[in-house]
Amino acid sequence: MSRFLVSLGYALEGIRFGIKTQRHLRFHLVAACLALAAGLWKGLQPVAWGLLVLLIAAVVAAELINTAIEAVVDLVSPLPHPLAKAAKDTAAGAVLVLAAAALVIAVVLFCC
Numbered sequence: 001m002s003r004f005l006v007s008l009g010y011a012l013e014g015i016r017f018g019i020k021t022q023r024h025l026r027f028h029l030v031a032a033c034l035a036l037a038a039g040l041w042k043g044l045q046p047v048a049w050g051l052l053v054l055l056i057a058a059v060v061a062a063e064l065i066n067t068a069i070e071a072v073v074d075l076v077s078p079l080p081h082p083l084a085k086a087a088k089d090t091a092a093g094a095v096l097v098l099a100a101a102a103l104v105i106a107v108v109l110f111c112c
Contacts, residue, residue: 018067025063028099032056038110048109055102062098066091 018025039052069091077084 014064014068018064022063022067024095025060025067028059028063032060035106042110044109051105052109055105059095059099059102062095066095 019029035052035056039049044052070088073084073087
């Protein structure tokens with residue numbers, strides 16, 4: 001059990017690092033709080049709640065993965081390099097695709 005708690009501590013430290021250093025992650029967390037409040041106001045059905053929570057978790061997880069990729073790229077390539085830029089831009093693009101899809105689904109959940 002102690003190994004689990006140690007691993008959990010590392011994971012929470014990673015989340016703290018992301019929140020502390022990543023403006024976009026903080027933006028997504030605020031948007032998530034607003035979406036959850038809107039879900040309460042709208043009275044979403046259980047399946048819609050499940051979808052909303054899944055979307056929020058996916059976007060936050062994608063932001064955390066993006067943060068990890070950026071940190072590793074900065075570590076191994078402190079000087080500008082085209083491949084370092086490609087890695088960072090691609091990871092950010094993945095977050096953008098997921099966030100855009102989440103927004104479309106949220107509009108459907110709240111407006112239909």
